[in-house]
Every structure is written in structure tokens, then in C-alpha cells.
Amino acid sequence: MADKPRLLVIDRDASPDESTVAALGEAFEVVTTQSISRALGLLRESTFAGVYVDAAQLAAVRWVGMILQAEEILDAISDGVAVVDADLRITWANPEFLQLVEPGADVIGTRFFQALPDSEILGPDPSPFTSAVGSREPASTGLKIGGGRYFRITVTPVFDAAGSLSHLIVLTREITDETQQQLKVNAIAKAGDELADLTPEELAQMSAEERTDLLKFNIARHMKDLMGLDFLEIRLLDRKTGELLPLLSEGMSPTAANRELLARKEGHGVTGLVAATGQSYVCPDTTKDPIYIEGAANARSSLTVPLVYHGNVVGTLNVESPQPNNFDDRDRQFLEIYGRNIAAALNTLELLQAEKQSAASASVQAISMEVALPLDDIISDATTVLDRYAGHDEDIIARLRHLLYRAREIRGLITKVGSAIAPATARKATAAASRLGDRRILVVDADEAIRRSAHHLLGEEGAEVETARDGHEAIAMTRQAPYAAILVDIRLPDMDGYEIYHRLREIHPETPVILMTGFGYDPTHSIVKARQEGLQTILYKPFRANRLMEAVEQALRSGIQASGEPPAAGRSTQT
Known part of the structure; x- marks a missing residue:
């Protein structure tokens, strides 16, 4: 007796018509399924003489014929395609998808991720199947499988006429090259x-x-x-x-x-x-x-x-x-x-490096400013005593000279330490930018703020600044040490501007002297009389940094022109 031809019956009703199935069973070997995705899988796996579908369910299964007709296209496309049921079991896959699984493995009926070796979801969607079903829209995410290959999977849900999930179509596109590039x-x-x-x-x-x-x-x-x-x-x-x-x-x-x-x-x-x-x-x-x-x-x-x-x-x-x-x-x-x-x-x-230089400079500057005036007091007092004690006890004179030497050395040591802790490139830049080239400058003014400001502004330009509080201190200091330039206020406690100018020029005629005055105030006409004796430069207080530098540089140039060469007395020495 010949075998009966096989007939696939798709009956999505939970209680199929038993009389119909029995009647068909007399002529056919009936295979019944309630799942359309399973029906598609059976059609792929086995040969059937026909498919029986109740007329009321034709609309729901029309896609089966469409997929069967498009089989050659799906098999030929370069991207992997798989159809999975609601339990995420694969019911069909094209050859490109089958190349992703273990050789010879039968993936039909296997859950999707179990079919792919060492698969790992990379995101951004950690659960594309759930997202696709929940949103009823396609959902995509990145996937890594064994062998260091990367894919973008897109899951598209398909619903029947009643709105129930029929199956899901998964498109897998390899993105290994672009992913590795992005990772790099x-x-x-x-x-x-x-x-x-x-x-x-x-x-x-x-x-x-x-x-x-x-x-x-x-x-x-x-x-x-x-x-x-x-x-x-x-x-x-x-x-x-x-x-x-x-x-x-x-x-x-x-x-x-x-x-x-x-x-x-x-x-x-x-x-x-x-x-x-x-x-x-x-x-x-x-x-x-x-x-x-x-x-x-x-x-x-x-x-x-x-x-x-x-x-x-x-x-x-x-x-x-x-x-x-x-x-x-x-x-x-x-x-x-x-x-x-x-x-x-x-x-x-x-x-x-700039921050280190700035910190070093700020520290040195702060220390220098704090000790500047106390050192000046020591230098001016010691110089005054030395000037008055000349010709007396030689041992006392030697000790005073040593005191002056050590006081000036302290200022130099502070600058030296600051230079040592600054970066080498910064030291070179600072040395190159020095405008006054270590010239020693005397500032004579009774106002402590003016003396402190002169230390700061001229010291930043490389000058070694010393200050005196009155005319007698200035005269004593000028007798004992050479200066490149001298800035003198015209209103000192013990002398007017012309007198101090005249006395200083008697001691060192080649040293340029700058007279300072507040807002042009000059009741004794010191400036007019000093001009008659060669005064070249006047500085008005309160002075700005640029104007102070201009006045000092102008005075230094006039001193060079008068003598024909830079005054040696203007360079710092350990005196």
C-alpha cells in the first residue's frame, strides 16, 4: 500500500474542527500546526502535497506565500536574515546567517542568541527583541560574536490581523571594520x-x-x-x-x-x-x-x-x-x-612650567619686597656711620664694610635662589627680557610707599635698587658706592631738590640724577635751578611703571652720551 500524501493543516483556532481533520485524514497524512512561523519551518524541512487553510484564516497566512516566492531573493542577499517565533526560536534562516553559526549546526528551533557562538550584546539597546515587541517598531543594537566579529542586528516584529505577535524578522549586518576603526x-x-x-x-x-x-x-x-x-x-x-x-x-x-x-x-x-x-x-x-x-x-x-x-x-x-x-x-x-x-x-x-616659574617668581618677589626696606635701612645706616667714621678705627671700618657686603649679598642670594628653582627656559627668557641689566639704582624719598614701589617696579626689570630716606643718607651712600642712576624727591626732610642735586653731582658728575616731584609742585624752584646745571630728566609722582622706566632709560642714555661709554659705576658689584 502506497504512503498517503502529506498535507499541512494550518489551524490557528485553539479548537480545530475535528470532523474536517478526520475527513482529510482519510486521504492524506495530516500534519497540523497552530503557528504560522512553525508552518513555514515545516515547509522548509519537509515535502507536502498541499497546505490546508480555513478560508477565515487566509489573510493571516498570506505572508507565507509571499516569503516562499521571495525565497531566492532572501537566500541571495549579503546580510544575514533569520525568522524567529515568539519564543525567539529560529524557524528559518538564509545561507548568510547560517555562516555565522558553528559549521554543521542545525539552528532551526534553537533560540537566536544560543545559535550564535559567544554572542555579547554591546548596546545601545540591551534587549532589542523586547523593545521591538513593546514599541511595535524595529529595534537595533550592536552584537559581538566569537572570532572578534561585530554586527548590527535589527529586529522587526510582525503581527497578524488580530494584533497578536506572529513572528520576528532579524536582519544581521556585519560592521566589524567600522567598529574596529571606532574602537581604535x-x-x-x-x-x-x-x-x-x-x-x-x-x-x-x-x-x-x-x-x-x-x-x-x-x-x-x-x-x-x-x-x-x-x-x-x-x-x-x-x-x-x-x-x-x-x-x-x-x-x-x-x-x-x-x-x-x-x-x-x-x-x-x-x-x-x-x-x-x-x-x-x-x-x-x-x-x-x-x-x-x-x-x-x-x-x-x-x-x-x-x-x-x-x-x-x-x-x-x-x-x-x-x-x-x-x-x-x-x-x-x-x-x-x-x-x-x-x-x-x-x-x-x-x-x-609657566606655573612653576610664576610660583617661583611670586615667592621670590614676596620675600624680596618684605626684606627690601629693612635691608635698605641696614645699608643706609651702615653707610652713614662708615662715612662719618672714615679715618678712625680701621677694624670698625672693616667691619662696617663687611656688614654692607653681607647686606647686599642677602638680596643677591634671594634672587639667585629664585633663579635656581625656575625652569631653565624661564631663566633664559627672564635674563633676555631684563631691561636694566643688573644696574644699581638709588632712590631717595621720605615716603616709604615710594621706596617700596621703586623696589618692585625697577626690580622687575633687573635693577638692584637701594633706597635712602633723606639727603644726608643719599650723600653718604653715594660716597661709598657707585650707582648707575639716582632718583631724588625734591622735598626731602633735610634738603630741597636743588641742594641734593648739586651735592650729588659734586660727588659723581657722570652719574645721571632724576628729580621727582608730586604733581609738579616745586615751591623752591629746585627744578628750574637744577636745569641750569644740567638736569635732563624729571619724574612726576605718582608715577606709572612705563613712565618710571622711560625716565630711568632716558637718564642712562644721557649718562652714556655725556661720558661716551656706559658708566662702570652703574653695574652691581659686591661693595
């Missing part, structure tokens, strides 16, 4: 953020040179670990001279590492071009590029990016490879991101 970007950005990320304790224990060495070590390590690069060079741009100064060189030839380069579009290689234009440059083949200048030995390709901070080029980062065409646009993107972090880290180091 994130890793490079994180590494860049850590370049100058030091705790306050670490900063306190490290010198500027140690912080720079740590930065260079981290850069070299990141280039090797994250980008697999062994040959690199970083140069910093000196904006005043246009020089590109070497900061870090790994794997470059000695000639390349010590080569003098400028930020120029021509004649200074790729590095000079990038620094001048602020544009990255990929050199696919160094043997055919007329701009390229040899860096690493046997390098066949290179990539150079600018180090940019707040829109300004501060240096260049160059990497090279022995393989031609080793760098593409993605490498350029990675290196530009990292280059911005290097620029920010370098700026942080500069700020730290």
Missing part, C-alpha cells in the same frame, strides 16, 4: 588623554625634564602598541624663528634626527611643508616623491601630520614604514586625532 579611535583618544594626566603628587615629585621624558616614552609606546609603528619623529615649531626643533626621534637615521628644518613649503621636506601649511601629507612611495627627504633608513612610505592646538600649528608628527603604500586615509585620521592630544599635552607641560 577611542583607544587612541584615551591614550592621548593620558599623556599628561599626572596626579598632584606625581607632579610634585617630577621635574620639567622628567615630565617631558615621560611624555616622550608614552608617545613611543602608543605608536607601537596602537598603530604598530616603530619609526617616528616629533618636532616642535619655534614661532619666532620658524625652526622645527627635534623633540622625539625613534628609528630615524642620525642625519635625519639632527637635520635643521624650517616651516617652509619648499626646501625642507614633507615636515617643513606640513608645518607651513597645517595640512597632513601621505607619501605612498618615498622613491617617487620629490618632496620627501630621507628619515628612517630604507623607508618606503611616510605619513606626516601637524600638531595643532587651538588652531595653531605647534609642531609635526612624522611616521614612516619600510613598506610602500602602508598608510591610508584612516591612518591619517588616527594620527591627526593623536596629534591633537600630543599638542594638548605639550601645552599642559608648558603651562606647568
